Every structure is written in structure tokens, then in C-alpha cells.
Amino acid sequence: MSRSDKxxxxxAIADSTNTSIHTPTTDEKxxxxxxxxxxxxAFCAFFCSLGFFNTWGIFQEYYHAHQLSAKSEFDISxxxxxxxxxMYLSSPAVGIAYDKIGxxxxxxxxxxxxxxxxxxxxxxxxxxxxxxxxxxxxxxxxAFLVTPSLSTLTKYFRKNRALGMGIVIAGSSTGGVIWPIxxxxxxxxxxxxxxxxxxxxxxxxxxxxxxSCLLVRTPATIQSANEKDKAPVAKPKxxxxxxxxxxxxxxxxxxAIANLGMFSPFFYVSSYAASLNMSTSFTFYLxxxxxxxxxxxxILPGILADRYGCFNLLSSAALTSGVVAFCWTGATSVAGxxxxxxxxxxxxxxxxxxxxxxxxxxxTPQTMGTCMxxxxxxxxxxxxxxxxxxxxxxxxxxxxxxxxxAGATLVAGSxxxxxxxxxxDRKLFAVV
Numbered sequence: 001m002s003r004s005d006k007x008x009x010x011x012a013i014a015d016s017t018n019t020s021i022h023t024p025t026t027d028e029k030x031x032x033x034x035x036x037x038x039x040x041x042a043f044c045a046f047f048c049s050l051g052f053f054n055t056w057g058i059f060q061e062y063y064h065a066h067q068l069s070a071k072s073e074f075d076i077s078x079x080x081x082x083x084x085x086x087m088y089l090s091s092p093a094v095g096i097a098y099d100k101i102g103x104x105x106x107x108x109x110x111x112x113x114x115x116x117x118x119x120x121x122x123x124x125x126x127x128x129x130x131x132x133x134x135x136x137x138x139x140x141x142x143a144f145l146v147t148p149s150l151s152t153l154t155k156y157f158r159k160n161r162a163l164g165m166g167i168v169i170a171g172s173s174t175g176g177v178i179w180p181i182x183x184x185x186x187x188x189x190x191x192x193x194x195x196x197x198x199x200x201x202x203x204x205x206x207x208x209x210x211x212s213c214l215l216v217r218t219p220a221t222i223q224s225a226n227e228k229d230k231a232p233v234a235k236p237k238x239x240x241x242x243x244x245x246x247x248x249x250x251x252x253x254x255x256a257i258a259n260l261g262m263f264s265p266f267f268y269v270s271s272y273a274a275s276l277n278m279s280t281s282f283t284f285y286l287x288x289x290x291x292x293x294x295x296x297x298x299i300l301p302g303i304l305a306d307r308y309g310c311f312n313l314l315s316s317a318a319l320t321s322g323v324v325a326f327c328w329t330g331a332t333s334v335a336g337x338x339x340x341x342x343x344x345x346x347x348x349x350x351x352x353x354x355x356x357x358x359x360x361x362x363x364t365p366q367t368m369g370t371c372m373x374x375x376x377x378x379x380x381x382x383x384x385x386x387x388x389x390x391x392x393x394x395x396x397x398x399x400x401x402x403x404x405x406a407g408a409t410l411v412a413g414s415x416x417x418x419x420x421x422x423x424x425d426r427k428l429f430a431v432v
Contacts (some may be wrong), residue, residue: 002007007108008059010064011122014306015345017058017229018152019109029136034156034219035156035157038152038153038156038215038216038217038264039153039156039164039167039168040211040215041149041211041212041213041214041215042149042150042152042153042168042171042212042216043167043168043170043171043174043217044148044208044209044211044215044265044329044368045107045110045145045146045158045171045208045209045214045216046145046168046169046170046171046172046175047171047172047174047208047211048114048145048175048205048208049087049141049145049146049172050142050146050169050171050172050175050210051116051171051172051173051174051175051176051178052138052175052179052201052205053080053083053084053087053118053142053178054172054175054176054179054266054287054291055175055179055183055287055294056079056080056083056178056267056268057266057267057268057270057271057287058138058180058183058184058284058287059079059080059134059185060073060076060077060080060267061270061271062187062194063076063079064076064114064128066194067124067125067194068127068130069095069132071127072246073242073389073391073395074391074392074395075127075181076235076334077236077267077387077388077390077391078092078131078135078137078387078388078389079130079131079133079230079237079244080267081206081383081384081385081386081387081388082136082139082384083133083134083135083136083138083139083142084139084263084383084384085139085380085383085384086135086136086140086142086143086380087139087140087142087143087146087376088143088376088377088379088380088383090139090143090144090377090380091143091146091147091328091372091373091374091375091377091378091380092370092374092376093373093374094106094144094148094369094375095147095370095371095372095373095376096370096373097149097153097369097376098147098148098368098369098373099367099368102148103148103149103151103152103216103217103218104213104217104289106144106147106148107145107148107149107187107212107213107216108145108213109141110141110142110144110145110148110207110279111141111145111210111212111213112141113137113138113140113141113144114138114141114142114145114205114209115131115205115206115209116137116141117134117137117138117141118133118138118198118199118201118202118205119198119199120132120133120137120201121134121138121198122194122195122196122199122202123135124197125363126226128394132165132311138373141338142149142374144164145209145212146376147372147373147376148369148371149168149212149216150165150356150360150372151368151369151372152170152216152217152218153165153286154360154363154365154368155219155365155368156219159306160211161357161360161361162301162302162303162305162306162307162310162313162326162353162354162357163299163302163303163305163306164302164356165302165356165357166298166301166302166303166305166353166354166357167299167301167302167354167355168260168300169267169298169353169356170294170295170299170349170353172294172352173291173292173294173295173297173298173349173401174291175291176266176287176288176290176291176292176294177288177291177292177295178219179201180284180285180287180288180291181242181285181288182200182204183197183201184284184285186200187346189241196294197200199247210406211256215318221335237405240368240370240374241367242362242363242370242371242374245362245408246361246423247362247420247421247423247424248359248371248375248420249363249420250416250417250419250420251355251358251359251362251375251417251420252359252374252375252378252379253378253416253429254315254412254413254414254415254416254417254418255351255375255379255413255417256378256379256381256382256413257377257382257409257412257413257415257416258318258321258351258409258410258412258414259382259383260382260386260389260409260413260415261325261386261387261406261407261408261409261410262321262348262351262386262407262409262410263383263386263387263406263407264289264325264386264387264390264402264406265290265328265344265348266290266291266406267289267387268390268394268399268402269286269287269337270283270284270287271283271394272328272337273286273337273397274400275333276337277334278334278337282334283369286337286338286341289338289341289345290341290342290345291345292345293341293343293345293346293349294345294348294349294352295345296345296346296349297317297345297346297347297348297350297353298349298350298353299353300350301349301350301353301354302311302353302354302357303350305354305357307431308431309332309356309421309430309431309432310354310357310358310432311417311418311420311421311424311432312363312421312432313350313354313362313432314350314351314354314355314358314417315352315414315417315418315421316414317347317348317350317351317414318351318411318413318414318417319408319410319414320347320349321344321347321348321351321410322344322407322408322409322410322411322413322414323407323411324340324344324347324407325344325402325403325406325407325410326403326404326405326407328340328344328399328402328406328407329399329400351372355374355375356372358420359371359372359375360372365370388404389405390402390405393405
């Protein structure tokens with residue numbers, strides 16, 4: 001074999017070796033690590049925001065027995081419903097700001113606002129004081145935590161986006177399990193009193209909020225591209241073209257109607273059990289039971305949604321939740337109420353995780369924050385009126401009427417979401 005033939009053979013072997021073995025680059029390793037860190041940071045943000053909102057049933061009962069005993073349950077329920085409404089109503093503005101400045105400053109504002117609100121709640125005595133702190137300030141601050149977290153997460157997860165969102169939104173279920181237990185131990189098992197109980201809650205939240213601010217960052221590829229571009233660039237204009245998309249409109253309408261009655265069992269399952277003369281300890285922990293089941297309902301359907309379609313699973317989850325809600329008053333024993341709470345928590349948990357995944361499928365990377373904000377804003381008024389309507393139904397027509405109300409809104413929402421799915425693809429078994 002000549003010398004030139006040996007050189008060509010050696011080169012061919014080297015080329016084949018280079019193509020067959022791929023060494024991960026630093027950017028790829030950083031992307032995998034960064035994805036997990038963003039997931040953790042967003043989980044912490046939901047744990048401290050929506051997770052704390054999920055404990056409103058505890059505050060409803062406590063306020064009615066102590067600080068606000070002169071107020072009716074209907075009046076007190078406006079605090080919890082307005083907090084959720086304020087979060088959703090602020091989300092469009094936060095989403096538009098996210099597309100322009102990113103998550104860092106927004107998360108910092110949300111964390112400081114949430115801590116300030118909770119510390120102020122510990123000092124409140126009057127109805128208007130609690131309303132301003134726990135409903136208005138905490139609600140608006142939560143929008144600065146939720147919207148940037150979800151919008152950033154979508155930039156790291158594409159193939160398994162529904163699963164990623166399910167894990168993050170499960171942070172609110174985790175909060176719904178842990179915060180009621182913490183409140184019970186501090187309020188009922190110690191002599192700390194309400195003020196120091198709420199202050200301890202704020203101190204527990206502090207490291208979690210700090211983690212969310214540190215870990216939720218935009219992808220390094222986007223940051224490096226911005227650093228390389230030295231030329232002055234005009235500020236991006238707000239793109240609202242998504243509001244002309246029929247699938248987006250139908251999806252937002254379906255989510256809004258479903259949310260009108262979806263939270264009613266979360267807020268009134270304890271009082272329903274109490275109306276059946278069940279023990280106080282059991283009724284207190286029913287909130288944790290519902291949220292514990294919701295934790296798995298927010299993760300497991302996400303795995304299936306990435307394979308079978310987010311819209312398909314979301315419509316099915318809303319329909320299933322409606323059917324379970326119709327069966328509410330059929331549960332009259334401790335075992336029956338427990339099984340019902342587990343079933344409803346699991347089914348409704350899928351709605352919370354899949355609705356954001358569906359919206360992310362309709363948005364572009366440049367308009368992700370705007371679309372998330374608009375979708376949450378569409379739910380705002382429904383979240384505001386849902387709980388007071390539920391209170392009036394219970395007061396005048398008993399829990400059977402509340403069961404029918406929750407079930408009907410969920411079924412109607414599932415129909416509209418199914419319409420949004422068929423607008424995109426009319427094939428019956430298509431993955432949408």
C-alpha cells in the first residue's frame with residue numbers, strides 16, 4: 001500500500017470516528033441543567049402564590065369566627081375571589097411587559113409585593129384592611145410571579161411542554177397541601193396567635209421566592225444573541241394578532257366558563273362536610289385531600305397530553321370534572337366524601353395544568369407572555385364572581401344547587417374547548 005493510500009485510509013477512519021461520536025457542548029449541558037433549575041424556580045413561585053390561594057377555605061372559616069365575625073360569609077368570600085381576579089386581571093399587562101423586559105425584574109417586584117402583603121395581613125383588624133392586603137396587593141403581586149414563570153418555562157420545554165407545565169403548576173397543589181397543615185399547627189396547636197402565624201408564613205416563603213428570582217432566567221442562547229448585537233434595536237411592538245385567532249378565542253371562552261364554577265368545591269368542600277356533622281379535624285384536612293389529589297392530576301395528564309394532544313386532554317378533563325361535580329351531594333359519608341374529593345381534585349387538577357399548555361401551543365416564542373397574559377385575563381371576571389355566586393347558592397338553595405352550578409359550567413367549558421380543538425383539526429382522532 002502506497003503512502004498516499006495510507007494517509008487517505010487514516011483520514012477516513014478519523015472522519016468516521018468524528019461523525020459517530022458526539023460530545024455534548026457546554027451550551028447543551030447548560031441547557032439541560034438550566035431547564036431543571038427554571039423548573040424548580042417556577043415551582044417555588046407557584047407554591048407561594050396560587051398555592052397560598054388554595055388555602056382560602058381555611059381563612060374563610062377563621063375570619064368568620066374571629067376578626068370578621070360581624071360580616072356574612074358572602075362578604076368574606078369576596079376577599080378570596082377578588083385575590084384570584086386581581087391576579088388574572090393583572091396578567092395581560094405583566095405578559096406584555098415580559099415580552100419586552102424578560103422575567104428578572106417582574107419576579108423581583110412580585111416577590112417583594114407578596115411578602116409585603118402577607119406581613120400586612122398579620123397586622124390587619126378591619127375588613128377593608130384585609131381586603132386591600134390579602135385580596136388586592138397579594139393578588140396583583142401573584143401575577144408578577146405566575147406569568148413570567150410560565151412564559152419562561154415554555155422557552156425551555158417544547159417536546160414535553162405539557163409535562164413541564166404540569167410539574168410547575170403542581171407547585172400550587174403542593175402549597176394547597178402544606179399551607180393548611182402549617183396554619184392548623186400554628187393557629188390551633190400553639191399560642192402564637194394569628195399575627196405571628198402569618199408572619200411565620202411570610203418567613204417560610206422568603207427562601208422559596210428568592211429561589212424563583214435566582215433560577216427563572218431566559219435561555220442563554222437568547223441572552224448571548226442579545227449581547228452580540230451591538231447595534232441599537234428598537235423596542236419590540238406589542239403583537240395582539242392572537243386575538244383574531246378563532247381557536248384562541250374559543251379556548252379562552254371555554255377556560256373562563258369552566259373556571260366560573262371550578263373552584264367552588266375547593267372553597268366549600270369543608271363546609272359541606274361540616275353540614276353533614278362530620279368531625280372538625282376531618283373537614284379541616286379535606287382541603288389538603290383535594291389539593292393532594294390535584295397534585296397528581298396536574299402531572300400525570302401532562303405526560304399523556306404530550307402524546308395525545310393538549311386540547312384533547314383538556315376538553316376531556318373539564319367534562320370529567322363536570323360529571324364528578326354533578327355527583328357531589330351523592331357523597332354523604334366520610335368515605336364517600338373522601339373518594340369524591342380525591343376524584344374531583346385529580347380531574348380538576350388536569351384543567352389547571354393543561355389550559356396553559358394549550359395556550360402555549362397557539363402562541364409564538366415572541367408573543368408567549370402576551371398570550372399567557374390575555375388568556376389569564378379572560379378568566380379574571382369569572383374568578384371574581386364564581387365564589388360569591390357559590391356562596392349565595394349555598395345560602396338560599398343548599399349544596400345541590402352548587403353542585404349543579406359547578407357541573408354545568410365545567411361541561412359548558414369542555415364543549416367550547418372541544419370546538420377550539422376542531423377549529424385546528426377536524427379529524428376525530430388527530431393529536432391536537
